[in-house]
Amino acid sequence: MTIEPRLDIIGAALADPSRSRILCELMDGRAFTNKELACAANVSPQTASAHLKQLEQAGLTASLRNGRHVYHRIANAEVAAILEGLAQLSPTDHLSRPGQIGTDTRQARSCYNHIAGRLGVLMTDRLIALNVLMVRDDTICAGPRYHAFLDEIGIEAPLGSLGKPPAKFCLDWTERRHHISGPLATAIMQKFLEAHWLERRTGSRALNITAEGLDVLECQFGLTQVDIDLVDPV
Template structure:
């Protein structure tokens, strides 16, 4: 029996649900959670489907408000629509099974160790960095609220983050529940600047074709210096 939504005021969760209810579209969204924009061909390769099929999937994702596209020259690039969508997808990931993580190969384990969650650091590294920031009173985390700690301003100066975060009244960070760790990492302006710093300095590098962020030797040194995280804390294997 058809449902008349003409006068309905409920949110159209059915549209979003239909957009998510396909393994290929889910894989496309996971690829876009890298935070960067990708072409149709790149997303087709990641999802293991043809470019023609990818075009149809991307049209449905964009119509559902989950992605957006922009043309640059001869190419059209697709990305997650905004940070609210990315945060919602990360929360939905908490409902998905996780038993496959224990059977994952090395590349998947790298994704669990450190990965991009749209525009900030997630995984074991993101959770440990968040804990260290709270312990050093750089951030004050109380319940679900994140505010500046007593060492926040000094940390910005020492790490060279000043100028990367706009001076405004909005919260500098907020909590984001990590889908693999089931604990919080941080998102928001401070977390965005922190990931960009790690990429710019080469402490982290992106793995091709994956959301994984690979920790470099200089990165291990930096995380030990700035976050009191030894290589054994971060990844209990030989790092040399």
């Protein structure tokens, strides 16, 4: 008997637009209640519960209880990376149409636990150009200025498995270029949120760049508002 992966189970879990919307909401990186996800998917709480049960059975989400409330989240970072990868297969002709996807979502958003969108891609480019990170045979390693950069921005060296790289490439589904994920990327997003250099947008994965955040991006990454702004093709 040939043993094959049950891709049909994953496919069935992803096939419903409401379940897809729930997963996109959870790619924010935070845990949400059934009611919050029902609102995001524009379905009843009962329907959301059924969707969440199927997603959890497929291994895509996990639930945790805190007091009287049950929260739902993406199962783990590996699932988040796979979902972001699958997004590469989705059509992109809608991205520049007014009302289809917010410009702010394309500009800066959370990709589970790291920064994505144009901002994430530009920050990755600058980290490599500034020798904070180096790329060797498609593997990211710490560069000559890695620890100096961590000190300057106020981040403790992220803990990772022995011998594991501080970051890895994650293909950005709107930019079609790489941003970074992994321990360093997670630490950077946490720092930017805690310092209020970035702020979460209610009901969206979009991240707002604050005035202080723009100063930090220019000082530490050499990025200006002009660099970050999106220019749609005519």
